[in-house]
Amino acid sequence: MAALDLKPVSTRSALLTLLLGAEVPRLSTRELVAAASVVGFAEPTVRVALSRMTAAGDVVRDEEGAYRLSDRLVARQRRQEQAAHPSLRDWDGDWELVAVTTAGRTASDRADLRAALTDLRLAEVREGLWTRPANLDLDWPAAVDDVCERFVGAPVSEPADLARRLWNLDDWAATARALLDSTATDDPVLRFTACATSGRHLLTDPVLPADLLPANWPGDALRASHVAYKQWIVEMRRALTQTAQSSA
Structure with a gap:
């Protein structure tokens, strides 16, 4: 198989990857510099990037000079952890079905709902109708339940064929x-x-x-x-x- 044409990782992306994958909620400048040096980033470049990331709200620097992820990126860290360790349950052939039932929402609200359903690994059958096999323990956010109705059922068509059409x-x-x-x-x-x-x-x-x-x-x-x-x-x-x- 041909190798992927991987895009180089920016210093910001590298530092976020290190923080997102850290086993503790905060890392010192020394820890970030040490880890980044192994993957090709010099200390001055790391320090400049940390300053810019702090100004942009990507990270927060505490009184001791250590860095932690902003609340926005903590949510991303949670999604990545769930992606690496999905919570599975036995599948009996049922599928989750989510129908959008609230009209008159703004374009921003519709985009947020689409992102929430995609994060839950649902696929859109048609506009306003989403589904996936019911083999995951899903944490349904209020943003979904406030504007949707949820059902459980089984497709009439061959499930494997439906999966290939949706993904x-x-x-x-x-x-x-x-x-x-x-x-x-x-x-x-x-x-x-x-x-x-x-x-x-x-x-x-x-x-x-x-x-x-x-x-x-x-x-x-x-x-x-x-x-x-x-x-x-x-x-x-x-x-x-x-x-x-x-x-x-």
């Missing part, structure tokens, strides 16, 4: 396999870029029941690779920070 499974799988190939490298910058891209790609995994997926579906493999790399980043950052502290 481009072949393209998703091809990208996932290419990302897995890209992570099997000794190049730390390329591996980090593939990991950051994997996190975004996992957000679009429909997480369907096995019966509805093509053979050799790479979703679980990509999740395992992504989680393992995030753990490596954590351990590497700890080791570099301890080394810097002992030599200071």
Whole structure:
């Protein structure tokens, strides 16, 4: 399989990836500089990026000089964690069905609802009608329940055919396999870029029941690779920070 043409990760994206994948809610400047250095970002560049990210509201700097994600990005961190560890339940053939029943909403409200339903991994059958297999424990936000009615039922058509119509499974799988190939490298910058891209790609995994997926579906493999790399980043950052502290 041909390798992906991975776009270089900006300093901002790299620092956000490190914070989004951190095991603690805040990281010091020293920890961020240490981790970023391994994947090709020099200390002056990191410090400038942190200043700009603070001004833009991406991160918040506390009194001790450590950085944490803004509330907006904490929600993104939660979505990424759910993408890496989806909450599954046994599937009995039922599908979730969501029908938009409230008219007169603004364009912004409609866009927010579409984003919320997409984050829940639903697909749009037609305008105002969304569905997915009922194999996930979903946390339905008020933004959905306030303007929609929810039902559970089973499609008359072949479920696997319906899944293929609603999601481009072949393209998703091809990208996932290419990302897995890209992570099997000794190049730390390329591996980090593939990991950051994997996190975004996992957000679009429909997480369907096995019966509805093509053979050799790479979703679980990509999740395992992504989680393992995030753990490596954590351990590497700890080791570099301890080394810097002992030599200071």
